[in-house]
Amino acid sequence: MIVAERKPLDEIIGFIKDCKKILIVGCNECVTVCYAGGKKEVAILASALKMAFLKEGKELEVKEVTLERQCDQEYLEEIRDIIDQYDAVVSMACGVGVQFMAEKYQSMPVYPALNTLFMGGAEEMGVWSERCQGCGQCILGQTAGICPITRCAKRLLNGPCGGSTQGHCEINKDLPCAWQLILDRLKALGRLDDYDRLISIKDWSTERSGGPRKIVREDLQQ
Amino acid sequence: MRLSYPDSIRIIQVPCTGRVDVIHLMEAFQRGADGVYVVGCLEGECHYLTGNLRAKKRVQYTKQLLDEIGVGGDRLEMYNIAASDGPRFSEVAREMDEKIRALGPSPIKTMLQKLHADDLSIHV
Incomplete structure (x- = not known):
């Protein structure tokens, strides 16, 4: 929502x-x-x-x-x-x-x-947190369903930065490191191979930096 | 016990203080109440488990709103009194009555009276 x-x-x-x-x-x-x-x-x-x-x-x-x-x-x-x-x-x-x-x-x-x-969800009654930045090219399939674009302060695509300490981000000790979460979940899913696969340079033109976005679906247009 | 409490206080019964919402408290002030207090069961003794704890948070939130609009959050309070504790109920009623009298009439009530001096249908 x-x-x-x-x-x-x-x-x-x-x-x-x-x-x-x-x-x-x-x-x-x-x-x-x-x-x-x-x-x-x-x-x-x-x-x-x-x-x-x-x-x-x-x-x-x-x-x-x-x-x-x-x-x-x-x-x-x-x-x-x-x-x-x-x-x-x-x-x-x-x-x-x-x-x-x-x-x-x-x-x-x-x-x-x-x-x-x-764009986020309710973690519990009265607590909402961000989960999606609408980057236009979802990579959740490779990142164990955890979005590094949203949840990593640096939006890193291939593993944590040096500021990740004991599973937390350097910008706020209450903020979990997104890449720690991704690694933990990949491990639990037996999919650590996904971590070794490099995510290529992201095309940010589909994100907000490409200007206001629009979708036209001719099959739905009247 | 034949205990008395100030006749300025009007009781509105609800099944549980958990039923009391922010809008109910706001409307009381909007209609000219000088003060409002919510009396719930003792914490930990709610028949519905958390009704009085929810009410407490809503009272806190409404206090902030009243502060924001300049009516004053200190005109709103929450008390927890056991249903069997008549003496405490009477004591709290007097305490609240004194506190609100010290604060004076609500600015909303004053303005309603001023703007509708001729309108007998508005009782504040």
Whole structure:
């Protein structure tokens, strides 16, 4: 999922300080699962903003809506009939949802309520960590299902650096060394031969450094 | 025992403090409560095992939110009292009443009263 967290309230208040009526739009997908921008968080933000405004002697009218997805045109259409009644939209989606909202409703100010952080998973309740950087050329098949692009601070492709100490990374002693994890798992799987096979120089053009990426599937296009 | 507690306190019953969510606490303040406290069973004695521990964390989170918006997290507290401990319940009620009176009226309540002075439907 895409993992995000709420921006400081001051920052959100700064966006909408001159508004009288706002629409807070949550998203039922990733940000619901990571407790950042689902229906519940929309209600809490609405309440907090109303109180912050009241404290300054102003009343803020807030409409709460949570869409199935904000990264999908058809769900964004659901607010077309009501959006013009508001001074601004505060989107509690990830950066993708905020941008799709802004693209769809050109004349409406759209503000983000979240900081979008990474693609990751829930290690346990309340703990999320990064697992994928979307490099565009997955090498998990050779690395025992552990991604050195994401989990190694140096994104090394062929074994650990000299900073790996007792299984931990030199940048943070709480951070496991990705290559130690890979080696341990390859050993457990009886696949240490994979470690001897060199991973060739990676083509980073499929990663973010190649510019914004796009997929066109003609078989699906209408 | 015929113990008394301040009449400023309004009790809202829930099956377990684990049922209390951040939004419930926020709404109480939004509607003009000067203070809110959550009373759960003693830690380790929750009938549902961890309900009161969850409530404790949610209270902490809400305190931060209230601080962020300037209402003040110290207007919200959590207490753990055994269901059979009437004297302690009464003592905590007085303690909280005194604490909130010392803090004064909530800024939200003050503004609601100011903005809706003519509206009798708003009771704060």
